[in-house]
Every structure is written in C-alpha cells, then in structure tokens.
Amino acid sequence: MDNSKTVSTLNDLLNITNDRIQGFSKVEDKVWDIYTPLKNDYDQMVRESQNMKSELIRLITERGGNPDDSTTTAGALHRTWIDIKNSFTGDHAESTLENVVFGEKAAIDAYQEALQKGNLCPQSTVVVADQLEHLKSSYSKFENLERNTD
Template sequence: MENTQAITIETLNDLVKINNDRIEGFEKATKDLGEGHEDLKTLFTSLIGESHQNKMELSTEIQALGHDIDNTTSTSGSLHRTWLEVKAAFTGHSTHSILEECEFGEDAIKKAYKDALEVEEVPAFIKDILVRQQLALNAAHDQIKALRDAE
C-alpha cells in the first residue's frame, strides 16, 4: 500500500511539474509575440489558466494523500526553454516558430499524461481526473497545431 501511494504521489508531482513547464512556456510565448497578436495572447492566457486549474486539482490529491507538492519545473522543461532562447537569438520570434515550439511543449505534456495513465498504481478515481485533464490538453494541442499549420 505504501509503495502504491509513493508511486501515485511521484506521478502526480511529475504532472504538477509539467503543468508548471507549460505555464512558463506559454508565458514566454506571450512575451515573445510582442505587440499585436491579441488572439494568440488570449489563447495562451487561457491555456495558462487551464494548467493552473490542473495543478490545483493534482495538488489537492497530493495533499489528501498527506504529502507535499513539488511545485518546481522539470529539468527537461528548463533545458527546452534555454534551447528556445538560443534558437530565438538566431532565428527571431516569428509567429510560426513560436507556435511550433508551443506544439512541442503540448506534445510533451500529452506524453506525460499518457504515461501517467499507464501507471498501474494510480487509483481509478485519480485516473478519472487525469483523463478529463488529458481531453482538454489534447484539444489545446490540436488547436495550437492547426494555428501553426495555418501560419
């Protein structure tokens, strides 16, 4: 039982981290868009709010299990943001490249949720939460991809 709980907490904390990565990624994308692009900034702000909501739900479950929340970002997310800064220095911040990088981030969070749902130790009631969050994340990914393809 204790091992199952530890695996569940680790899985949920990993999802908190990747939601933090997503928040930072969309904040950076909003900043990189510069003036104009209010439609994209509104979308990114909405997706930031979605990740804050996801984190709140995940954090509630972690606390209910009697553990602390790891409210940091992942190492891979930090490395990716550094890579984006280097890339932007050479290529600029075109709308297409920003949407491309947002889609890359959305791919990462989709994979994290897919992996979390495959963890057998995660209880069914928590998997229900993850599936609901995953549906919204998949829709956001598809929206970002469509916008990127239209650029």
C-alpha cells in the same frame, strides 16, 4: 493501491504542468498580432494550467504527499534552447507557435504514460484523464494553425 506511486506520478505531472506554465510565460504578446483569434484560446490554456496545478497539488496533499512545485530538467533545457535560438534568429511568431505545439505534445505524452502505467488511484485517474482531454483540445487548436502556416 500504493499511495507513494500515486503521489510520485502526480508530482511528475505537477512538474510537467509547471513546465507548461513556464513555457507560456515565454510567449510574447507580439505573437497575437499575427494570430489574433488564438489569443483567447491561449489565455484559456494559461487559466487551465493554473487550475490543473491546483488540482494536482490538492490530490497530492490528500494522499499525504508533499507537492514538488518545481519544473523538469527537460523543460528547463527546452526553454533555454528557445532563448538561445531566439537570440540568434529573433523572435518569430511561427517558431513560438511551434514551441507551443511541441510543449503541448510533450505534456500529452506524459499524461498518457501516467494513465497507462496504472499507478494512480481511481480519483486521481479521473482528474488526470480530464486534464488530458483539456491538453488534447488545446494541442489540436494550435497544431491545426501550425499546419496552416507551413
């Protein structure tokens, strides 16, 4: 197994996880006035993201790599788009919910692609697959709510 491919893939996932954390910081508390039952799920997602980040950094370091603790360009552009959109339309709980679902779907896609490429060592594959299951679970909760608000 090529260690550099594993480290590169893990760094890509670290960037995606950092996008997720940054995106969560955009969710304003007023959303929870409407979606009160999801507040605990959201808080759990934030904690899970921090744990995922720590696990990825650990895996990268154990393989002799240097963690790239930045975000992706696509994530930064998406967050900027959200800011611009909200400045014109006002912050709406529904659009915030849509953005959470969009971000979770993008993270799931990136994790699935990382697993499918086969560049991860066995230990990293287990951790990434577990993290993917957490992403799918949170996505499902928010996607179901989004469908019910349409």
